[in-house]
Amino acid sequence: MTAESFDRHNVEKILLKIEEKVKGKLPFGERVEEETRDPFLVLISVILSARTKDETTEVVCNKLFKKVKNPHDLLKIPKSKLEAILKPIGFYKQKAKYLKETAKKIIKEYNCKVPDSFEELTKLPGVGRKTANLVLSLSFGKNTICVDTHVHRISNRLGFVKTKTPFETEMELKKVLPEKWWSKINTILVLYGKSICTPIRPKCDECPVKKFCKYFKENK
Ligand code: SF4
Structure with a gap:
């Protein structure tokens, strides 16, 4: 009310x-958008930032983004290695799983591109209403x-x-x-x-x- x-x-x-x-x-997600203009990297940073301090997300993403530029790169990293990189972040095992599944789905169902609609984004593992709205706003200029x-x-x-x-x-x-x-x-x-x-x-x-x-x- x-x-x-x-x-x-x-x-x-x-x-x-x-x-x-x-x-x-600027919050971390906005900085990733400014620096990369890459919806996939923005999506990753927003998923990882949930219930985590920006400072921690930034350290982890800087390490991760040296190895990962696209969904294929993410699938190539062994699960144990990905978990080791994400370890400082809250719920890192769950988030490692989400990232791998999301990368797979983006490759298979969206021709390697992050979808630009709320309905499709929220079908990705680890992407809820909050994450979808932020990615739509930051990467696709939608008024959410x-x-x-x-x-x-x-x-x-x-x-x-x-x-x-x-x-x-x-x-x-x-x-x-x-x-x-x-x-x-x-x-x-x-x-x-x-x-x-x-x-x-x-x-x-x-x-x-x-x-x-x-x-x-x-x-x-
Ligand atoms: S700091 Fe927050 S709670 Fe305090 S006056 Fe400002 S808006 Fe209100």
Whole structure:
């Protein structure tokens, strides 16, 4: 349900202030896109980044991308070697399995190209709604909203939405966010969620939007 007291006219004002605060930084997936313009490498980095810190994902991907440039390269790496490379990452055995299966499927069913639709992307092993929306936005320029834990938490704290799950948040954000913010909101709120509006003890004193924030008003 959309938060009743929320003034929609403030959405852009709030997002502009947060965007200014995180200016100059990029989450890892965005950097991979900027540096490679390669949907396959972006897909791998997004799958690996789930429940893992960007710093760890970056170290692992730098090592992996020296050996892997395309799905065929990934299939050639022995399972044990791939697991050894991915070991610093959370759920590395499961993710190694996902990467191999995803590479196989992309070769067999998509002519070696990452598909550019939500329906097809979510058929790939290890690719859920969040990963699909982020890859569509980063690599294919589609106007999607990727709701991860930061977007879900901060949207609720600010009062943009009043929801229990990331899926509900995605649906409600589509109603309150002007479309030009759909793709950008993930980048901005991920950076903000890691630096200021952290899951535990958010740094509200440093926050330029506290006067608009429902959580701040309720907890100050
Ligand atoms: S005031 Fe606090 S809770 Fe609200 S958005 Fe800012 S940091 Fe997050």
